[in-house]
Amino acid sequence: MKYCKTCHVHYDNTLEHCILCNGELEKTGEVESTYKFPEAKKRSKSRFFYRLFIFLNLVSVLVSLYIDFADGLPLTWSLIVGITNIYIVVMFLVLAVPTIWTHRITKSVIITVGSLILIGLAIRDVDWALDYVFPFAIMSNTFFITLLILVNKKKWFDYFSSLIFITIFGLIPGLLNVLNLTNVQWPSLVCFAFSTFTLFGIIILPSKSSREEFKRRFHI
């Protein structure tokens, strides 16, 4: 018997990965061949609070924008409140989707960087976000996932899709440099080089078996 921690599904077959989330399956001791799905529960109050939570955040955005707009000056603080409210909702929605934890981290990093850039635009001082936060966040995430793959080779595929995603994202700071949107160029350049290097590594390094696995998963 095998078990997926993320989806709470038991498997009684030779699969190595969960068919729902692609996560690595854990071996459990039991050998009986009954499928155990989690008990179906009635959609309860949590659904209500879930919606109330999103609704209150959206109300907060609109009320803040209105109050700030009413004084006739350019919008300032309400933009930050709005971005923060939307950030909370998006993070909440993303984290509510059951998936591998590295995917959650990668998504969180990208959403956080995006929000910080928006806040930078709102306070009309975006250089710190574009020059430092963006490249360093991407680089540390890339480094972290690379390290995970090196340490735990058996689970490489779980981390692989996160890595491809984040390295493609890491090419953007280089683009910002080219478009002259950055003031301090070296962090973006380093991030661009690091991402390109990792992407090449992804293409060149994998063994034959991992390439086969890759093709199998994507039906190439």
Ligand SMILES: [Zn+2]
């Ligand atoms: Zn699963």
